[in-house]
Amino acid sequence: MMDYQFNTADLFFALPELFMIAAIALILLLDLFVSERFQNLTYYLTQSTLAITGYFAFNLIGESAVIFDGTYVLDTIGSYFKVFMMVFSIVALVYSRHYLRAHNLLKGEYFILSLLSVLGMMVMVSAHSMLTIYLGLEIMSLSLYTLIAIARDRAVAVEAALKYFVLGAIASGLLLYGMSMIYGITGSLDIGQIAAFATGANLNSEQVLILNFGLVFLVIGIAFKFGAVPFHMWVPDVYQGAPTSVTMFLSTVPKFAATAMLVRLLIDGLGGLQAYWADLFIILAILSIGLGSLVALMQTNIKRLLAYSTISHIGFILLGFITGVVEGYGAATFYVLAYVLMSLTAFGIIIALNKQGFEADQIVDFRGLSKHSPWFALLMLFVMLSMAGVPPFIGFYSKLFILQQVVSAGYIYLAVAAVVFAVISAYYYLQIIKTMYFDDAEKEITVTAPLDMRIILSINGALILVLGLMPSYWMELAISLF
Amino acid sequence: MLENYLPIIVFIFLGIAFGVGLTLVGYLLGPSKPDEEKNSQFECGFPAFEDSRMHFNVRYYLVAILFILFDLEVAFFIPWAVVQSKLGWFGFIGMSVFLLLLVVGFIFEWKKGALEWE
Numbered sequence: 001m002m003d004y005q006f007n008t009a010d011l012f013f014a015l016p017e018l019f020m021i022a023a024i025a026l027i028l029l030l031d032l033f034v035s036e037r038f039q040n041l042t043y044y045l046t047q048s049t050l051a052i053t054g055y056f057a058f059n060l061i062g063e064s065a066v067i068f069d070g071t072y073v074l075d076t077i078g079s080y081f082k083v084f085m086m087v088f089s090i091v092a093l094v095y096s097r098h099y100l101r102a103h104n105l106l107k108g109e110y111f112i113l114s115l116l117s118v119l120g121m122m123v124m125v126s127a128h129s130m131l132t133i134y135l136g137l138e139i140m141s142l143s144l145y146t147l148i149a150i151a152r153d154r155a156v157a158v159e160a161a162l163k164y165f166v167l168g169a170i171a172s173g174l175l176l177y178g179m180s181m182i183y184g185i186t187g188s189l190d191i192g193q194i195a196a197f198a199t200g201a202n203l204n205s206e207q208v209l210i211l212n213f214g215l216v217f218l219v220i221g222i223a224f225k226f227g228a229v230p231f232h233m234w235v236p237d238v239y240q241g242a243p244t245s246v247t248m249f250l251s252t253v254p255k256f257a258a259t260a261m262l263v264r265l266l267i268d269g270l271g272g273l274q275a276y277w278a279d280l281f282i283i284l285a286i287l288s289i290g291l292g293s294l295v296a297l298m299q300t301n302i303k304r305l306l307a308y309s310t311i312s313h314i315g316f317i318l319l320g321f322i323t324g325v326v327e328g329y330g331a332a333t334f335y336v337l338a339y340v341l342m343s344l345t346a347f348g349i350i351i352a353l354n355k356q357g358f359e360a361d362q363i364v365d366f367r368g369l370s371k372h373s374p375w376f377a378l379l380m381l382f383v384m385l386s387m388a389g390v391p392p393f394i395g396f397y398s399k400l401f402i403l404q405q406v407v408s409a410g411y412i413y414l415a416v417a418a419v420v421f422a423v424i425s426a427y428y429y430l431q432i433i434k435t436m437y438f439d440d441a442e443k444e445i446t447v448t449a450p451l452d453m454r455i456i457l458s459i460n461g462a463l464i465l466v467l468g469l470m471p472s473y474w475m476e477l478a479i480s481l482f
Numbered sequence: 483m484l485e486n487y488l489p490i491i492v493f494i495f496l497g498i499a500f501g502v503g504l505t506l507v508g509y510l511l512g513p514s515k516p517d518e519e520k521n522s523q524f525e526c527g528f529p530a531f532e533d534s535r536m537h538f539n540v541r542y543y544l545v546a547i548l549f550i551l552f553d554l555e556v557a558f559f560i561p562w563a564v565v566q567s568k569l570g571w572f573g574f575i576g577m578s579v580f581l582l583l584l585v586v587g588f589i590f591e592w593k594k595g596a597l598e599w600e
Binding site for chain 2: 006021025028029032033
């Protein structure tokens with residue numbers, strides 16, 4: 001008989017999540033009963049929910065507690081991740097609204113599903129038990145599958161949703177299998193107790209073997225969710241097939257959740273086996289950077305190109321975790337932050353050009369953008385140079401911090417390979433700049449985004465430069481999280 | 483090591499004896515009036531052998547999905563009801579929240595017309 005004593009004070013530490021679930025239920029009902037005239041209501045309520053949840057999470061920064069019988073944890077990294085997720089979700093939804101309007105997809109369900117997936121991510125970020133991690137993962141994934149299929153009359157979107165669903169289910173299965181192995185040998189689902197077991201000095205070789213066996217499946221599950229090679233097959237198809245606003249959401253905010261899952265399972269839980277999982281990560285990272293850089297060279301669809309570019313960025317993020325030191329983990333987290341900023345801006349600019357019947361998802365659609373809209377062409381130039389790793393943009397510093405840590409951990413060959421592939425990938429980033437600045441437009445392209453989106457997009461793009469000029473505060477913050 | 487499996491062997495034999503026994507009793511004691519309908523295979527209301535690409539109404543899936551949701555709800559309720567006297571207010575409020583969230587979902591599906599056949 002388990003003697004769990006419920007403590008009302010625990011609820012205070014889970015305030016962001018509790019507020020969000022209550023708000024979701026309320027918005028769902030309001031969206032049903034409020035007439036068409038107030039169809040903006042759902043959107044504004046969703047944005048306020050995200051803002052208030054972010055505020056609650058912000059207020060909890062610095063608190064730390066393990067609550068709900070050890071299944072849930074509140075700590076600095078969790079609170080910061082939640083705040084970041086809320087901010088980027090708000091930005092993503094501002095951009096999404098323009099896209100949804102342009103393509104007649106503006107429905108209340110879109111915002112409610114977005115909120116639900118953010119809720120799942122928050123649960124993942126704060127999970128302190130393998131069950132809670134899995135619960136959060138499924139809340140997030142199921143909402144994302146549905147979000148992709150929201151454009152249900154588009155064959156590519158339905159194909160993307162189905163593919164993501166099937167591969168996501170396989171990944172969840174592998175992850176669960178790994179968890180069951182770990183549970184079998186450690187006898188606990190609790191991350192703290194797993195850590196105590198895995199760092200124990202008197203493990204015999206059989207126990208280490210079974211731990212490693214489970215570990216391999218955990219790493220596969222995490223690699224699937226990140227989209228690292230060789231578990232990347234879903235990424236290009238889903239990025240291309242999903243409605244652009246969903247692609248943008250999918251490529252940004254869940255990366256925080258995936259990072260948190262990695263931190264909880266592999267660093268907090270199986271940190272004692274760091275040497276083992278780092279070996280696996282070396283393969284994943286180098287394949288991701290290589291394949292992401294090479295295959296992207298041949299793409300003509302910009303969403304697909306960004307998908308391969310994501311894969312190579314994921315490779316860099318994984319490189320940071322190979323080092324096994326706090327500075328390396330911090331560099332990887334900083335890279336996630338930089339990547340999300342860049343990716344949001346890139347997809348934001350694609351969406352800004354969208355209008356009825358025009359997706360702007362081919363590279364040729366960007367021809368002559370500099371003449372029609374010099375400001376947005378300049379922002380796209382920022383993003384592309386930053387992704388290519390050109391100073392003084394944030395993308396340069398994020399790569400630099402990772403490579404510094406990789407070199408000081410003694411993996412010089414990894415750093416050399418990463419730099420070589422980064423140089424190759426610069427080709428296709430520069431190609432887009434060339435298309436915007438030196439090719440002539442066949443047809444008029446106009447920026448159709450409303451004012452609120454233009455302002456936020458401009459700030460977002462400018463941050464790529466501003467944070468690139470003063471990255472040290474954020475880098476120190478990222479390191480202090482571990 | 484092997485003697486650990488003895489209960490399993492006993493169980494297998496018991497299972498076979500039970501199945502064969504009941505079939506035999508039915509065969510020996512029951513009335514036997516076969517006709518064509520009784521002798522044809524039966525599976526969930528459909529003929530057992532036909533083209534696998536048969537069409538059927540997509541509404542079946544919706545009903546099936548909604549059924550599974552509320553069926554699972556019951557599956558959660560029964561073990562809860564058994565130990566509710568030990569759980570006290572914590573268990574009661576926890577389950578009420580769970581039920582409340584399901585009711586919100588139920589209102590949603592009702593209002594959206596998912597329960598209307600036409």
